[in-house]
Amino acid sequence: MIQKLCIANRGEIAVRIIRACKEMGIQSVALYSTADKDALHTQLADEAICIGGPRVNESYLDMNNIIQAACSTGCDAIHPGFGFLSENPKFARLVQSCGLIFVGPDPEIIEKMGNKSKARQMMMEANVPVIPGSKQILADAQEGLVLAKSMGFPVIIKASSGGGGRGMRIVRDEDTYVANFKAAKAEAMACFGDDDVYMEKYLENPKHIEVQLLADKHGNVIHLFERDCSFQRRNQKMIEEAPCHILDDTTRQEMLDAAVRAAKYVGYNSVGTIEFLLDKNNHFYFMEMNTRVQVEHPISEMITGVDIIKEQIRSADGIVLKYKQADIVRQGYALECRINAENIAHDFAPSPGKINFLHIPGGKGVRSDSAVYCGYEIPPYYDSMILKLITFAPTRLACIKKMRSALSELIIDGVHTNIEFHYLVLHAPKFVEGKYDTGFAESYIKELVANGEFI
Template identity: 70%
Template sequence: MIEKLLIANRGEIAVRIIRTCKEMGIQTVAVYSTADRQSLHVQLADESVCIGGPLANDSYLNMNAIIQAACNTGCDAIHPGFGFLSENSQFARLVIQCGLIWVGPSPDIIDMLGNKSAARKMMKEAGVPVIPGSKEVVETVEQGKDIASRIGYPVMIKASNGGGGRGMRVVCNEEEFETQYTNAKAEAKACFGDDDVYLEKLIENPKHIEVQVIGDQHGNVIHLYERDCSFQRRHQKMIEEAPCHILKKDVRQHLFEDALKACRHVGYNSVGTIEFLLDKHGNYYFMEMNTRIQVEHPITEMICGVDLIKLQLKVAEGLKLPYRQEDIHQNGYALECRINAEDMNRDFAPTPGKITFMHLPGGRGVRVDSAMYSGCEISPYYDSMILKLITFAPTRLECIKKMRAALSEVIIDGISTNTKFHYYVLHSKEFIEGRYDTSFCETFIKELKDNGSIV
């Protein structure tokens, strides 16, 4: 059993994990950079250890410093959160080699699914539909052009070990292929230390649907329904909802069946998310699997009534899942808005600085996951997301109305945020009717600029 857990992360996910650990009677150790000395996760944990300077490479990506902190404080487990080292198999192996429990899937599974081109091949073997594209890594421009001509333009060049929209380039014709190929490889190398890329047919204006899954070390695996993550700006999710409003019953059931089929094929043994693209004809394709807890996991918790972090910790301890599939039920609707420290009048540029005053909403069906407080500093060194605002209601329209009311209560002085932008979105006809896809956000931003709502 886990008695003392080191959280190898920062911000709201670290706070989120600490809160569940308090409920479970697990002691926690926070790690922090010199820029995060006054952060909330540091103040809430039972112990804290400084692991380096403000740059992520010097602190939250410093494997040796993190593991040394865990050993020095007597921890028996490490939770990686999301981002940073959460999908790094080398780090997972080091944790296990040091006799600590790794709260995540086995390193071999991370390897299998972390490489996007290898994962595509594996899903094909499992009988899960995948987007047409290259079978292996694309080694040369000529090889890429040949594949693109066979599957047809437009195509997407994607980093094999990437994520979060990095190392991705759309290619509309052969003339621009070489430039975009070179740019994708350069960005992949800079962001992930690996310039391998693969090729996919571009599914134009799809819905981005993901299925939440969890497996244990005894071969049991269940799904916890789906999330619609189609509202994205530059491949970065901004608003998520659960369940997907427009998904047909038979398509939903096939999605679940294929998600569980994929998990059983690889022997998945932790919390994870399988992401699909749904085209306008109702066809869906495997895109990737995230072998970690997701930013948007709270909306699944709201509609299913489970604590995913608690489940993740229990299966890491080697316990069997306490639920069978028939025990999991979807009730109501949930929305999540990612509130970022950014200025929508300056092309959503980050706005680090000091929060001089902060008031957040509450009440029935409103949840706030954040590490912010009045007087805290928003660092320029990390992601600009400062809080997640989540609402839950029996119907989707009630949930949207509750989110509008919650957004209108948010007061954050000292920095600019994208709160007003979310408020605009939730009044748009397309969003209210669920008729939006991954291209809608950029179109909506243009409309706001045209009517003078934003600069």
């Protein structure tokens, strides 16, 4: 039974986990770098331990320091949050080898699904639609070129061990193929220590839809419906909504069934997400599986009433899921805006610094997940996201209007933020109609720049 939990993360996800622990009667231990000594998660946890210097390889990626801190404080388990070591099978194995519980799936599952080419193969075996492409890693550039010609350009080259848009190159013609192939392999090696790449047919500006899953160690898997994560800049999500407005009931059910089938096939046993791409003809294809909790999990919580973090901890503790699929009822709509400390007038460059004044909106249907406070100094070493603003309402339009109101009330003074940008997006006709795709954000930003909005 988990009685004391070590949180191997920082920022709002660390705060989110600590709050869940308080409600569950579990003691929490916060880990922090020297740059985070005054961070909110260190103040909310029952204990806090410094694990190293400000850079991630000195602290939040230092497996030995994390394990030592967990063991020295008598923890039963480690929660990795998202990012950092959350999808690192070596870390999960190390946690288990030290007699601790890893709050996540088994290391073998992380490893299988983390290798994108192997994951594709397993999804084909599970009868889950995949994008046409290579069945395994590409031996060399020539093999890939032959395949690209047979499929027809454009194609996309992807790092087998990749994620977050790294080690990825879109190739639109034969002339640029070799250079892109080499660039993808080089970036894959630099980012993941593995230069294996595979290829898929490139879908032009699809919808990016993901299904939230809950699973336990007893073979039970259910879904919490889907999220539309199509509003992205450079493969980084900015606004998410649940459910997906444009899905018809038949396609939605097929997608949900495919996600559950995929998870059962690989023996999944924790919180996770299956990501799909939906093309212009309403056909969906498996893209990848995230073997962790996601940044945007709150909107799934809002439309289902399920506390995903609590269920993740219970699952790691070997407890049978408290929900059956029939218990999960979808109600209303939810939106999430990722508020980043960044300067939109300078190509969204990070904007660390001190928050001189902070006002966070509230009221019915308004939620804020954050780790910042008035006087907090945002360090320059980490992701620029400082707050997630979430709204919920009975209809999608009402939810959008509530988010507009909340954004107009949100004040973060002292650093540049993307609050104004989000406010403008929520008035764009294409977004309001729900007809946007993964290419919309970039085109909308170009339109704003052309109109002199951020110059």
